[in-house]
Amino acid sequence: MAQYSLNFKGLPFETIWVEFPDIATVSKKIGTLPTSEKHSSSHYTLPAIHDPSTGTTIADSVLIAEYLDATYPDTPKLFPPGTLALQLAFIDAFMPRLRALFQFVVLPTNNILNPPSAAYFRSTREKAFGTTLEQLAPTGTAGEEQWAKVKEGLGVVNGWLEKGKDDGPFVLGQEPAFVDFFLASYIQWLKVIWDEDSVQWKDISSWHGGRWVALIKALEKYETAV
Amino acid sequence: MAQYSLNFKGLPFETIWVEFPDIATVSKKIGTLPTSEKHSSSHYTLPAIHDPSTGTTIADSVLIAEYLDATYPDTPKLFPPGTLALQLAFIDAFMPRLRALFQFVVLPTNNILNPPSAAYFRSTREKAFGTTLEQLAPTGTAGEEQWAKVKEGLGVVNGWLEKGKDDGPFVLGQEPAFVDFFLASYIQWLKVIWDEDSVQWKDISSWHGGRWVALIKALEKYETAV
Incomplete structure (x- = not known):
């Protein structure tokens, strides 16, 4: 971010x-x-x-x-006037909507970390959750139900964005703002932990008219770490 | 609203x-x-x-x-361009922050209703909650802890508004918008169910620098039902 x-x-x-x-x-x-x-x-x-x-x-x-x-007041605003309180509320509203996602992402997140981070991440998270990372995500029918909840949660966020779509491609309209980068960071993270051919990423790419892939694509030029 | x-x-x-x-x-x-x-x-x-x-x-x-x-495009906008998605998210973020409040408001809400509404409200809510309205709100230490959570939840909302205060007295700045009326409706409701001399209303009036009373005062001219 x-x-x-x-x-x-x-x-x-x-x-x-x-x-x-x-x-x-x-x-x-x-x-x-x-x-x-x-x-x-x-x-x-x-x-x-x-x-x-x-x-x-x-x-x-x-x-x-x-x-x-x-x-740096002469640079483009992440929080244009009158939007700071609303953008903070957006972030607060977003997090609980993604609750069902977390059990699915912990193991694949661990898998992409460098060894010292992976060992630390695994031991702290296994202690916190009281289970191995491998056992955290539900499988079978329970897994499908939880995955449906991920789609449903992102669907609520999609609902807000869809209602505002006449204003432009980004949350505030024609120009991206902090919340767009906030959302894009989450989607980027999912793209990184699951490879592009995974069932999970293919699902997310297809949801909500392809909105999530379109978002990171639209913000691609702001991604580079130098 | x-x-x-x-x-x-x-x-x-x-x-x-x-x-x-x-x-x-x-x-x-x-x-x-x-x-x-x-x-x-x-x-x-x-x-x-x-x-x-x-x-x-x-x-x-x-x-x-x-x-x-x-x-009515020539009237003041409740959702100025670029704010609809954010205002919807604000409402979504607000509701869970007020969760601790609900157990306190059900009985006093019932008490201000006309007899046919009160009987209906009581029977549907008692069935839903599995307890009498009189027993719904916690008392003693548990009551104090839950009331502190009400203050904490409203405090999170206050935090968003406080950060945006340089923009003006309302969420979006100088002019009220839908979210201001949304918040004011909740505060008005609390003022109506508890009389002005109640411990609860005195508490709410004193919280967060008097923000909640100031808000309904600022929007008073838009209140009248005709």
Whole structure:
């Protein structure tokens, strides 16, 4: 999401990839704040940016986007005037609609990580879920029912977008905004964890008139990590 | 919400109040569609409008607002261009944040209804919840914990609005839109079911810098039912 935001604004950046076990150490070192508190301990997440022109270091995709809008007022706005509260609500509404998805994505996400991240991700998630990653996704009829719920949840989001389609191809109309990049990041992630020939990706590509593939295609030029 | 929408647009209307047991009959008679299907049976809700200038009859606050925007393009927009999808998402995000509230409002809502509505409301809700309305709201420590969750949920909504406050007093900025009337309708309802001297209303009035009272005050001129 931060890469989309930076590219959309035409701000140059350099990406440093961090393995999961190093996130807390690196975050403390560069001076970002924890993005949440879990079980009374600070929880650090990426992305984070360090802006050498102001000396600011900041974590959390939304806060990064707000910072970039405020600090670089002459670049395209991720939150055009009057849309910040609504875009935050959109994100809040989106997450519960995707709840059924999570059990399906944990294992394939683990499978694409580098070994140090994969080991860390597996052990923390297996502890949290109380089961192996392999046993997390339901199979058979239960699996089909849950997968139908994924489609149904994305269908609700599609319903909002479909109603607004007369305004233009993006959520706010002719130009993309933060919520478009937010949605595209999720779809990109699904495309990466499942290969293009997988049943899952073929399903998602076919749902809702091909909206999800069209979205990442439309935002392709803002994807590049440099 | 429909009254707010009509007043905001300056469209004249006449209100006909319908008691709960008559909603389905009246809805079928005027020709609105059911707003949902529950247990394989059609569920009718109010508000509904009948527009004699087009012959259209329509139920559901959101659909009414969309209809009014489309049919009367020279009146102020409830969904300004580029905000329909976001406003729908806002409503979707708002409802789960208010979940803790519902157990507190059922009994006082019942108490302000006319006798035929009160009897209908009580019997349908007691059947649905499997308990008397008097026993629905938690008391003592459990009650305090649940009430704190009401404040927390409204606090999340306040967080979105607070972040957008530089744009103006309303969600989209200087002018109210559908989501403002949507929020105000909920707050109005709370003010009506609890009298102004109640602990509950005093609490709500004091929360989040007095935002909720300020909101209904700011929209007061659009309230009148004629």
